[in-house]
Amino acid sequence: MTKLSVNINKIATLRNSRGGDVPNVLQVALDCEKFGAQGITVHPRPDERHIRYQDVFDLKEKICTEFNIEGNPTEGRFEEVVLKTVPAQVTLVPDALNAITSNAGWDTVRHQAQLKELVKKYKNAGIRVSIFVDADPIMVEAAAETGTDRIELYTExxxxxxxxxxxxxxxxFVVAAEKALEVGLGLxxxxxxxxxxxxxFKQNIPGLLEVSIGHALIADALYYGLENTIQMYLRQLQ
Incomplete structure (x- = not known):
């Protein structure tokens, strides 16, 4: 079974564009769970232009499905917030400070030592670790050497x-997925x-455990409604 984790960053972007608390990020997350999503993903950035650090704490207290916090572990308060909230999963993403959205996976060869330290720190805190990588078997194999539990393939x-x-x-992506299975990584x-x-994608990628989807899903929800949209995405994963 492949789980659907809904990235709610765009909900926070809409809220922040007007000030106040509409739409309410926590309520949308709870509704996503109620409508069938098996996880909630957030990607806080240092400028808090969408998800705020306080959102992360508020969400951790209330959501019942898997909580996935993704982001650059070297920027802002990311490490502090992750270690204090202890989500089910942390996804390490090497996005630049001024990046509009994530645009590359880790060079797991070049950053091997740094990633090993990070993976050990988060795993010691009881958090499952996933590393964001391009569909390159060399990067997948090097990711396995860090001790990470999973990788997330960057699918742009x-x-x-x-x-x-x-x-x-x-x-x-098929080649990268096969390599992940070969070296014992979750995908x-x-x-x-x-x-x-x-x-x-689901039909052709072996061992796919989870997809994290935000922008497209929230855009579709403008037309189809949030509950219906989540059900439509879940059907694509069956």
């Missing part, structure tokens, strides 16, 4: 290539997965 290139040649687009995926391309 798949989403971009899907409309013109889906077989070509998914090929490197997550995320970035630009959508109703258009999710089912094909």
């Amino acid at each position: 290139s798949y989403a971009k290539g899907y409309p013109s040649d889906r077989e070509k687009a998914i090929a490197p 997550n995926a995320g970035h630009d997965l959508s109703l258009e391309n999710l089912a094909y």
Whole structure:
């Protein structure tokens, strides 16, 4: 079974654009769970332009499904907040301070020593660790050497290539997934997965445990409604 974790950053972006507390980030997270999502993902950034650090604490107190906090472990208060809230999973993402969204996976060869220290720290706190990587078997194998529990495949290139040649687009992800299984890593995926391309990805990627989806799902919810949209995404994963 592949779990759906809903990234609620865009809900926080909408709230922050007007001030106040509408829409309420916590209530949306609870509704996502009620409507069938098996996890909630947030990606706090140092400028708190969407998810605020306080949101993370508020969410941890109330949500019942798996809580996944993703972000750059070297920026802002990320490490402090993760270690204080102890989510089910932390996903380490090397996004730059001024990045609009995540745009690359870790070079797990170059940053091997740093990642080993981070993985050990979070695992010692009882948190499952996932490392965000490109669909490159070399990076997957090096990720395994850090001691991480899982990797999350960065799927933007798949989403971009899907409309013109889906077989070509998914090929490197199949290779990376097979390598992950070979070296004993759990496998997550995320970035630009959508109703258009999710089912094909799920059908062809072995061992896929979890997908984290935010932007496309929230955009679809404007048309289909949140409950219906979550059910539509869950059907793509069956």
